Amino acid sequence: MSNTPHELHDEFPEFVEKIHALKVSDNHFAKLAEDYHELNRKVHRAETNVEPREELAEVDLRKRRSALKDEIYAYLKENA
Template sequence: MTLEKHDLVHEFPESRDAIHELKMNNNHFSRLFDQYHDKDHEVHRIEAGVENTSDEYLEVRKKERLKLKDELYKMIKDHEGQ
């Protein structure tokens, strides 16, 4: 089973510069980015079999990751539109 990368740069490679700029200059974005990164690593560890949890727990974490990604994406697009 091949595990996909879900870090923001892989998800939005065309927005690499905006992501970097927002991480450096926007505290709210930076906090959400860190939360997303932590959530993504947790999901990856579970999917890789490093951690064992229930399917329900994994699904909740994936939904939390998706919510964070949606919020970060909106911030990236708003920034790029300036």
């Protein structure tokens, strides 16, 4: 478990410009990025005990974040 937020620009430094460009030009990607940001914040708040959750709920959040991150990565590769 890491208490460091997993921001998209940190997760995919090679795609920083592409992430920004897609956020402003592609509604689908913008929604994916916003969903990731919200989910990432929930994970971070749970990990730092700002908003504690049961362990299984926290694990579920991390799994959902990972799946969304995989979807975003595939989208970035497809639109590179």
